Amino acid sequence: MATQVLELLSTNKVFGGELRKYKFKSAALGGLDSNFNLFLPPQATSSKVPLLVYLSGLTCTEDNGAQKGGFFGPAAAKGIALLFPDTSPRGAGIEGEDADWDFGTGAGFYLNATNPKFSKHYNMLTHVTFELPQVLGVADLPIDFSRQSIFGHSIRLYTSSFDSVVFQYRSVSAFSPICNPINCPWGQKAFNGYLQGGVSEAKEQYDATELIKSHTNPVNILIDYGTGDNFYKQGQLLPENFLKAARDAGHDESQVEVRSQEGYDHSYYFISTFAADHINFHAKFI
Template sequence: MALKEESCSKCFDGRQLVYSHDSETLKCNMRFAVYLPPAAESRKVPVLYYLSGLTCTEQNVITKAGAQRICAKHNIALVCPDTSPRGVNLEGEDDTWQFGTGAGYYLNATQEPWSKHYHMFDYVTKELPALVEKELPVTATKSIFGHSMGGHGALICALKCPGQYASVTAFAPICNPSVTPVASKALKGYLGDDKAAMEAYDATCLVGSYNGPMMDILIDQGTNDGFYKDKDLEPEAFVRAAAANPNISVVLRKHEGYDHGYYFISSFMEDHVDIHAAALNEDGSGAAN
């Protein structure tokens, strides 16, 4: 087995696991978490991918969001990758929380020295799903969601890989990273000053030209979110751009008083998982396709 089990805990009659593996894409050892619901003991179940935000690891969502109970109810697996390559020892990698370690932005870097390891887009859309489907009791049917940088990741993965995901939602996503203050600096570091290269990983720039299956997108945003107030997220820009595409429908819900953290995420996690469960299996039962 290509996976090394790092931990396993019983949770809502399923299993919360953490695995490590050697990634060919990132050229380093990586960890990811997976919750396997009770039904996975006897059959394959569909899988929901969650992409975390800046500074996070696979641990934040599995310890703070309360998603396991809902995934157990629907009999869907939850896979939570890390947010960047680890232990590659690049100069400048740990100088700031906004770039480098914990800040992979789910893109394929083209600039040295980042281009050797920072290929998180290929990792989360290709290598990790192939590994999970080979080694764990899951089907190829998948959905994706995420938070902040991970919300950005979920949106671009769905938009750049039409038909690969049954559904996509996001909590406080960075919707326009090629122009927003914090994210644009990171994108320039990974991709250089090429505007087109940055826009290729910008959901607001991508959504107008999306030509895949009909996509209904839920975005939840707290009004007391400091990153939202500082114009680092810009969900309204994404909504405006999506309005021109008949294959995209966006619902932006604003929640009074909520901030950017996991109290916010946990408050609306059930809504998101319910949406994905319905898309993964029409009856929400987690039946294998």
């Protein structure tokens, strides 16, 4: 059996650390080539460093967060590695996967598809949560996998991950995330397309607001959204729903902080403004 091989596509020195772009054949994505970016802070040359995963939003690739997020300075200061996966499989060749910007290519929603049409390739949950750390571990990169957290932009608040009994992340944060996807158009479209059971199947696995209701262990969650964000205004994000569910379930401000940022929109200008806040938040836990 062939060993997984990471192909190094490029390296860039940045803030004293190194950004590496890799390609490999992803088993989780049905054998398709998949790219990711990995930032190793300067501290990684002498010791293992914790890992913070960044999930980019609709239409994005592994590059958007790396190029525009403004994460490297704060991450270098805190000695944190950053992993930027792609947002979907590429080149699966499934009919219609390139038709819409909010479904299919560039919009995998970080779930595992159960609709047979997509289930061979669209398994971004497994790819992000299990396959990439495993691949990095096999490659013997200087990462302490016992210290992992996750953050991201827009595409669903990655809340399966706050169940640290099942998943490995110590803290979760997001910029303008889709907090209650079963109740918004983006989420409904994605779930009805990717999942055999559609929205009702998603409710138990992929909806942050539903999941937090029955989650009793302590969590570490930070959310920022902008009041000038058109997707927020259109009801795609619904952070209030998540906040209420979290409070009702007994998660107070020390566990779940949801910040409304006056006048900011959905762009990377917003993200970069609060990049250091999020890195510093995770640094407390990893």
